[in-house]
C-alpha cells in the first residue's frame with residue numbers, strides 16, 4: 001500500500017511525530033512518502049491507500065499564516081517560515097472519494113481545541129474517509145519532545161495500516 005504523510009511544523013515536534021508515524025507505516029509494509037506541506041501534492045492520487053496529515057495546534061485550531069510573530073513572542077526565538085501551511089494546502093486540495101485518511105495534532109495543552117478534528121473535517125469535505133484522529137503532547141518550543149509520544153504515535157499508525165487495509169477490502 002502507498003501512504004502519504006504530510007505535516008506542518010514550526011518547532012520540529014510535529015515533524016518528529018510525522019517521522020514516527022512514517023516509520024511505523026513502513027514497518028507494516030507500506031510504501032511511504034513523507035513530505036513537509038510546502039512539498040505536498042495539490043492533488044492526491046487514488047493509488048494512495050492512506051493519507052495522514054499532521055499539524056500543530058495554534059490558537060485552538062489550525063495554524064494561520066503568519067503565526068510567526070505570536071510564535072516568536074511565546075518563545076523569544078527568531079522563526080523563519082514561509083507563508084504557507086496545512087490550512088492553505090487544504091483549501092485547494094483534491095483527493096479521491098472515500099480515500100482513507102487520518103489526522104493528528106500536536107498540542108501543548110491536550111484539553112484545548114483540536115487541529116486534528118478541524119483537519120479531518122476539511123479532508124472529509126474533499127471526499128476522504130477518516131480512519132482516525134490523534135493528539136500528541138509536546139512542548140511549546142524547540143527541543144526534546146514529551147517522553148513516550150513518539151511511541152504512542154507509532155502504535156497509532158500501526159493500527160491505521162490495518163484499518164486502511166480493511167477499508168480497501170470491504
Ligand SMILES: Cc1cc2nc3c(=O)[nH]c(=O)nc-3n(C[C@H](O)[C@H](O)[C@H](O)COP(=O)(O)O)c2cc1C
Nearest residue numbers: 009010011012013014056058059060071106108109
Ligand atoms: C501561535 C501559537 C499558538 C498556539 N496555540 C496553542 C493552543 O491553542 N493550544 C495548544 O495546546 N497549544 C498551542 N500552541 C502550542 C503548539 O501546539 C506547539 O507549539 C506545537 O504543537 C509544536 O509543534 P511544532 O514543533 O511542530 O511546531 C501554540 C503555539 C503557537 C506558536
